[in-house]
Amino acid sequence: MNPSKLQLTPTDIHDVFVVEPKVFGDERGWFTESFNAIDFANAIGSNISFVQDNHSFSRQWTLRGLHYQLEQTQGKLVRVVSGSVFDVAVDIRQDSPTYGKWVGVELSAENHKQLWIPPGLAHGFLVLSETAEFLYKTTDYYLPKSEACLLWNDQTVGIKWPLPAGISPNMNAKDAAGLSWDAAPKF
Structure with a gap:
């Protein structure tokens, strides 16, 4: 890896x-290489193949997640190209040293940060800005029949979402009916 091109910072979850x-910026604007397969593989110590790119647009206080697939599990490299989100990963790998933990990172168009979430974690995000465009690469294809959803506000997990007092997140019925920690299938 060329350390001048890519910086990797560990989180409190193993492998995230x-x-x-x-x-690179000047008076004209800026440029970044948002993904380079060789640099990424060297940085995380593994050759990862991405097979699908997804792009979503959401309004402020929209909460999407916490999603995962039981078959065709997906690793995700996520980033924001417009606005900002609070991005969350929950470790549901029973053999992981960080099983049951969660991490949250603010990703924005301004900070250019991305989050690598390996297979075996539940993932979701809350839109902090007026709107946000969220892009992510996946290591396997979406398989609707294998999708599971962990309840966004499960007390056992205890995610501290940065919602202002009196604001409820906007979410679809599937996400609002996510499974509790005890009921959710794990890896």
Whole structure:
């Protein structure tokens, strides 16, 4: 890895990293190489193949997640290209030293940070800005029949979402009906 191109910062969850590509700027604006397969593989110590790119647009206080797939599990490299989100990963790998823990990172168009979430974690995000565009690469294809959803506000997990007092998140019925920690299937 060329350390001047990519910085990797470990989080409190085993194998989850904040990825910061080098941003080159001047009076004209800026440029960044948002993904380079060789640099990424060297940085995380594994050759990862991405097969699908997804792009979502959401309004403020929209909460999406906490999603995962039981088959065709997906690793995700996530980033924001407009606005900002509070991005969350929950470790549901029973053999992991950080099983049951969660991490949250603010990702924004301004900070250029990305989050690498390996397979075996539940993932979701809360939109902090007026709107946000969220992009993510996945290591396997989406398989609707294998999707599971962990309840966003499960007391056992205890995620501290940065919601202002009196604000409830906007979410679809599927996410609002997520499974409790005890009921959710694990890896």
